[in-house]
Each structure stands twice: as C-alpha cells, then as structure tokens.
Amino acid sequence: MKKTASPASKRTGAGISQKEGQAAPRLGSFKVYYFGTLTGPRRTFEALLADDRRLKFGFFALLISTALYTLVYIFLSSRGGAPSSFTPFLAIPRDVYYQYDRFFLAPTMIMCWILAAGVAQLLSRAFSGQGSFEDMLSVFGFGIGISTLASLVHDLPDSFLGAIGLLDLRWYEQALNSATVWRTILWTFYSLSFVLFLILFPKGVGAAQRIRRGPAILVGVLSFFVYQVFFIIFNR
Numbered sequence: 091m092k093k094t095a096s097p098a099s100k101r102t103g104a105g106i107s108q109k110e111g112q113a114a115p116r117l118g119s120f121k122v123y124y125f126g127t128l129t130g131p132r133r134t135f136e137a138l139l140a141d142d143r144r145l146k147f148g149f150f151a152l153l154i155s156t157a158l159y160t161l162v163y164i165f166l167s168s169r170g171g172a173p174s175s176f177t178p179f180l181a182i183p184r185d186v187y188y189q190y191d192r193f194f195l196a197p198t199m200i201m202c203w204i205l206a207a208g209v210a211q212l213l214s215r216a217f218s219g220q221g222s223f224e225d226m227l228s229v230f231g232f233g234i235g236i237s238t239l240a241s242l243v244h245d246l247p248d249s250f251l252g253a254i255g256l257l258d259l260r261w262y263e264q265a266l267n268s269a270t271v272w273r274t275i276l277w278t279f280y281s282l283s284f285v286l287f288l289i290l291f292p293k294g295v296g297a298a299q300r301i302r303r304g305p306a307i308l309v310g311v312l313s314f315f316v317y318q319v320f321f322i323i324f325n326r
Contacts, residue, residue, distance in 0.1 A: 120147050127151075127232040131290055135229045135297035145224050148231025152203055155238040156196050158246055159325075163191040165249035171259035179323045191325055198324040199234075206230055206317035210295050213309045219299030229294030234317070237290055240283035244276055287314045 118126070118137060126134030138144050165171075167188040182190050207226035214221065252259035265272045292310030296303060 120150060123147055123232060124151055124235070127236045127290065128286075131233075131293045132297055135232075135294055138228060138232070139221075139225055139297060144228035145231075148228035150231075151235030152200065152231040155235045155242065156199050158242050159199070159238070160192060160195050162242070162245045162249045163188050163195055165246075165253035166259060167192060168253045169255070169259050171249070171252060171263065187326070194324045198321065202317045202321045203227070203230060203234055205320060206234075206291075206313045209316045210291075210299075210309050210313040213312060214295060214299040214301060214305075217299070217301045217305035217309070219295075219301050219309075221298035221300065225298035226294070229298050230291065230313075233287065233290035233294050237283050237286035240286055241280050244279040287318075 118141075123134055123138050123141075126137075138147065141147070167186075170185070171188050172184045172186075180190075204227070207223060207230045210230070211219070211221070211223045211226050214226075248257065248262065249259075251257040252262065262272065266276050267273065288311060291314045292303075292307040295301070295310045295313070296306035299306070299309075301309075
C-alpha cells in the first residue's frame with residue numbers, strides 16, 4: 091500500500107533542506123525560536139518554517155523591539171531630548187522630533203518589515219526561490235527583533251537615565267557626536283546590530299527560499315539596505 095505523507099511532513103520536506111537520514115526540525119516555543127535565532131539562526135529558521143505559528147511568532151518578535159524602542163522615544167521626549175547631528179528628512183523641528191517618533195516608531199517599523207520581506211520575496215524569484223511571502227515575514231520578524239536588541243542595549247538604559255534626571259540628554263546627544271568614549275560605545279553596539287542584520291537576513295532568505303548561499307547573501311543584504319534606508323527616514 092502506498093503511504094501518504096502527512097501535512098507536517100510535506101511542509102518539512104518542501105520547506106526545509108534536509109540531509110538524508112537527518113531528523114526533521116522539532117517545533118518549539120516562541121522562546122526557543124527567539125533565543126535560537128541568536129545561537130543557531132539557520133537551524134532555528136528551518137524549524138520555524140515548519141511551524142504553523144511562524145507568522146504569529148515572527149510578528150511577536152518584531153513587537154518586542156517595537157515596544158522597547160517606543161519606550162526609548164518616550165523617555166527621550168520626556169526630558170527634552172533632541173537630535174543634533176542631522177537635518178531631519180521630515181519637516182519636523184528638532185526640538186520636538188522625538189515627540190513625533192513616539193508615534194512614528196511602531197507603524198514605520200512594521201511597514202519596513204513588510205517592505206523588506208516583499209523585496210526579498212521578489213528578488214528571490216530571480217534565483218528560483220521557493221518560499222512564500224509569509225515565510226519571509228516570519229524569518230525577518232525574528233531577524234529584526236534580535237538584531238535591534240544590540241542597539242537597544244545602548245539606547246534604552248541611556249534614555250531611561252535621561253528620563254529620571256540622571257543624565258543630561260542634550261549634553262549626551264552632543265557627546266555622541268564628538269570624539270568621546272560615549273560615541274565609541276554607541277558605534278560598538280550599533281555596529282553589532284548591523285552585523286547581526288547582515289547575518290540573520292541572508293540566513294533567513296536562505297532558509298525560507300531554499301536558494302544557494304551566494305544569492306541568499308545578495309538578497310539578504312539588499313533587503314536590509316531597503317529596511318534601513320526607509321527606517322532612517324522616519325526614525326533617527
């Protein structure tokens with residue numbers, strides 16, 4: 091009698107490249123996927139893509155960073171923090187820019203997530219990508235959520251200290267744009283965030299689309315570039 095594969099086994103076979111004799115990825119909890127994205131991204135993404143909850147979990151991962159960065163801008167605006175090193179793209183006075191960012195952050199971060207996933211989905215078709223748009227959203231949700239934690243390690247404590255009056259935010263903003271140790275610390279964490287993006291986006295593309303490493307890196311890097319450019323337009 092001919093055996094019929096179950097839906098789960100079909101998803102695993104079609105959506106995840108498996109070596110012969112290798113066990114299928116085990117489904118896990120949100121916490122397993124969240125921290126696994128940092129410790130073993132490709133393996134974690136493959137398991138995630140076999141999980142029917144992948145899009146919901148990807149959205150949750152994104153929402154964690156969205157909520158934390160909204161807090162950053164709430165803290166910054168509560169004590170008169172203002173950007174000092176750039177001319178805003180939007181016609182908003184610097185002194186109140188962070189007040190608007192409290193409301194811009196969440197919708198623009200979600201918009202950039204969708205945009206980056208859409209770009210990756212379209213570009214992957216040129217390399218015979220096989221994944222769905224939902225797959226791209228799922229892995230990019232975790233990619234963005236984990237990558238932004240590195241910059242939050244700097245931004246959240248500093249903005250909180252400013253909000254409770256232990257740090258002069260106007261002075262600190264100037265220090266971040268001068269040759270000081272504070273600028274070195276800032277760029278250390280921001281560089282780590284960029285590196286994580288450049289690792290997790292390509293790995294997410296490779297897992298979701300089942301394409302070779304070279305094309306996955308190209309698509310992942312271009313998708314990150316699109317994400318970052320549009321994010322910076324609204325949030326600085």
